[in-house]
Amino acid sequence: xxxxxxxxxxxxxxxxxxxxxxxxxxxxxxxxxxxxxxxxxxxxxxxxxxxxxxxxxxxxxxxxxxxxxxxxxxxxxxxxxxxxxxxxxxxxxxxxxxxxxxxxxxxxxxxxxxxxxxxxxxxxxxxxxxxxxxxxxxxxxxxxxxxxxxxxxxxxxxxxxxxxxxxxxxxxxxxxxxxxxxxxxxxxxxxxxxxxxxxxxxxxxxxxxxxxxxxxxxxxxxxxxxxxxxxxxxxxxxxxxxxxxxxxxxxxxxxx
Amino acid sequence: xxxxxxxxxxxxxxxxxxxxxxxxxxxxxxxxxxxxxxxxxxxxxxxxxxxxxxxxxxxxxxxxxxxxxxxxxxxxxxxxxxxxxxxxxxxxxxxxxxxxxxxxxxxxxxxxxxxxxxxxxxxxxxxxxxxxxxxxxxxxxxxxxxxxxxxxxxxxxxxxxxxxxxxxxxxxxxxxxxxxxxxxxxxxxxxxxxxxxxxxxxxxxxxxxxxxxxxxxxxxxxxxxxxxxxxxxxxxxxxxxxxxxxxxxxxxxxxxxxxxxxxxxxxxxxxxxxxxxxxxxxxxxxxxxxxxxxxxxxxxxxxxxxxxxxxxxxxxxxxxxxxxxxxxxxxxxxxxxxxxxxxxxxxxxxxxxxxxxxxxxxxxxxxxxxxxxxxxxxxxxxx
Numbered sequence: 001x002x003x004x005x006x007x008x009x010x011x012x013x014x015x016x017x018x019x020x021x022x023x024x025x026x027x028x029x030x031x032x033x034x035x036x037x038x039x040x041x042x043x044x045x046x047x048x049x050x051x052x053x054x055x056x057x058x059x060x061x062x063x064x065x066x067x068x069x070x071x072x073x074x075x076x077x078x079x080x081x082x083x084x085x086x087x088x089x090x091x092x093x094x095x096x097x098x099x100x101x102x103x104x105x106x107x108x109x110x111x112x113x114x115x116x117x118x119x120x121x122x123x124x125x126x127x128x129x130x131x132x133x134x135x136x137x138x139x140x141x142x143x144x145x146x147x148x149x150x151x152x153x154x155x156x157x158x159x160x161x162x163x164x165x166x167x168x169x170x171x172x173x174x175x176x177x178x179x180x181x182x183x184x185x186x187x188x189x190x191x192x193x194x195x196x197x198x199x200x201x202x203x204x205x206x207x208x209x210x211x212x213x214x215x216x217x218x219x220x221x222x223x224x225x226x227x228x229x230x231x232x233x234x235x236x237x238x239x240x241x242x243x244x245x246x247x248x249x250x251x252x253x254x255x256x
Numbered sequence: 257x258x259x260x261x262x263x264x265x266x267x268x269x270x271x272x273x274x275x276x277x278x279x280x281x282x283x284x285x286x287x288x289x290x291x292x293x294x295x296x297x298x299x300x301x302x303x304x305x306x307x308x309x310x311x312x313x314x315x316x317x318x319x320x321x322x323x324x325x326x327x328x329x330x331x332x333x334x335x336x337x338x339x340x341x342x343x344x345x346x347x348x349x350x351x352x353x354x355x356x357x358x359x360x361x362x363x364x365x366x367x368x369x370x371x372x373x374x375x376x377x378x379x380x381x382x383x384x385x386x387x388x389x390x391x392x393x394x395x396x397x398x399x400x401x402x403x404x405x406x407x408x409x410x411x412x413x414x415x416x417x418x419x420x421x422x423x424x425x426x427x428x429x430x431x432x433x434x435x436x437x438x439x440x441x442x443x444x445x446x447x448x449x450x451x452x453x454x455x456x457x458x459x460x461x462x463x464x465x466x467x468x469x470x471x472x473x474x475x476x477x478x479x480x481x482x483x484x485x486x487x488x489x490x491x492x493x494x495x496x497x498x499x500x501x502x503x504x505x506x507x508x509x510x511x512x513x514x515x516x517x518x519x520x521x522x523x524x525x526x527x528x529x530x531x532x533x534x535x536x537x538x539x540x541x542x543x544x545x546x547x548x549x550x551x552x553x554x555x556x557x558x559x560x561x562x563x564x565x566x567x568x569x570x571x572x573x574x575x576x577x578x579x580x581x582x583x584x585x586x587x588x589x590x591x592x593x594x595x596x597x598x599x600x601x602x603x604x605x606x607x608x609x610x611x612x613x614x615x616x617x618x619x620x621x622x623x624x625x626x627x628x629x630x631x632x633x634x635x636x637x638x639x
Contacts, residue, residue: 038591038592061601
């Protein structure tokens with residue numbers, strides 16, 4: 001079970017802690033596409049909710065935008081325009097950090113082993129662990145162990161998707177497992193949601209075929225696509241599509 | 257003129273006659289600068305040497321009101337000080353080096369100011385692109401050229417982290433390069449041409465130590481650092497000008513107390529022109545200093561302190577400028593190494609702006625803080 005602190009942090013990503021407004025869902029940032037190096041964490045998809053809000057407030061001040069006058073939709077659009085948000089592994093790391101700080105009194109950012117090509121990279125990894133932990137690092141056998149039977153899933157486990165159709169990796173965090181429903185949360189971008197629909201989102205996997213693997217179950221996730229944009233086509237669950245297309249789909253648990 | 261020369265040759269510490277002359281220079285400089293300030297404003301408007309929102313990416317929000325304000329108002333100080341010094345206080349062994357350094361730094365600043373307004377957007381190759389070109393360019397001589405320029409590109413990449421650049425004008429690494437050349441010329445002149453009394457450095461409360469050639473890198477470092485520090489502080493109306501008044505007043509007092517007439521009069525002249533400049537520069541500014549003024553006056557502040565052998569007092573006499581530049585350095589370190597902001601924004605005056613302080617409050621408090629440290633610096637110099 002996730003701790004109260006970890007749940008609160010998820011809540012903060014789902015509704016960013018702006019002082020004046022609630023319900024601003026944290027957008028998704030693809031840090032690889034931004035090609036930013038050595039930047040502020042909030043600008044490369046690795047920031048905490050507080051850092052994201054601080055960066056939004058600073059950007060608003062710089063660009064003369066009165067955040068207080070924006071509604072949650074406009075605030076989200078402003079964040080996206082300014083490349084402020086979170087990406088999938090950054091999101092999972094911060095939640096798991098809260099979780100392990102509480103249950104093991106351990107800072108996972110100091111414990112996770114990040115491969116380094118040279119001494120310089122080693123130093124960088126020590127100084128900026130959150131920025132250098134990606135899906136591959138988390139799925140590394142040194143850092144996590146594979147859960148062979150999904151029935152052993154528990155909150156805090158990760159669903160790892162390596163080499164999906166979009167040539168990228170993805171990570172999903174399990175928040176609850178009741179026996180017939182697996183609940184999860186992740187930072188994702190569905191192509192059907194266009195420029196402004198993406199972000200942190202929850203979903204669930206309904207166990208409809210207990211004897212089969214995860215892909216045979218029913219994946220349910222809300223879409224934020226504008227129906228008009230899709231010409232009333234049926235919206236595809238892209239998380240499930242990615243899971244189906246991933247070369248490797250694993251459930252893993254941190255070895256900490 | 258004859259009277260001033262007599263003073264310079266026969267001056268004692270705390271000379272009343274020198275003090276009278278210093279006041280006279282300050283009054284004369286203030287009036288002179290006041291008189292031609294409207295002309296300068298008119299020229300700057302006529303040739304559209306103004307801040308324009310379409311070229312200046314910092315002009316957002318509240319700062320949008322600053323669009324249309326003439327820049328290069330620092331010319332008022334640079335030209336007035338140069339002319340008065342050339343006419344009434346010109347001494348090859350004393351005022352030549354400070355004025356020369358100021359003019360060189362000001363020319364660099366002027367080029368940057370003008371290119372920022374009238375220059376074309378510059379296309380800058382990424383370091384990775386240069387690496388690639390050094391391997392795959394079709395011409396062997398171009399491959400060689402790219403290989404040869406990799407260190408320069410790496411230097412540009414590194415120092416580029418410390419400045420923001422709108423895409424026009426002189427880049428940070430180029431500025432540093434030219435400043436280093438200016439600093440080197442000053443250092444060379446000091447070391448080789450001005451006699452051995454310039455080869456030692458004063459240590460607060462401890463007297464002099466001979467440092468020989470080491471004076472060259474020290475001079476270069478302080479000239480470059482101080483010039484850029486003043487440049488960073490020139491971000492709010494009246495901030496750099498008002499703070500510089502206290503700093504140069506401190507230098508004038510120390511020079512007077514030590515019986516160094518040429519520098520007393522030079523610093524008094526700068527104080528006078530700064531009074532006139534700041535009168536026009538307080539919010540809402542009639543014109544802004546621009547790099548021409550901030551780089552020139554920063555270099556002059558450093559050289560004037562070095563010239564009276566008070567090099568180590570520069571960070572105290574120019575306290576607020578050093579706080580400004582260190583806030584930028586700390587911010588870059590925090591951002592690049594830890595991915596976090598140490599200050600909400602840098603230079604530090606923007607941090608306070610973000611915290612809700614009014615521009616006037618920041619400027620006046622910074623003036624007061626700087627004035628206090630100038631008092632401390634003058635007190636230290638008297639030991």
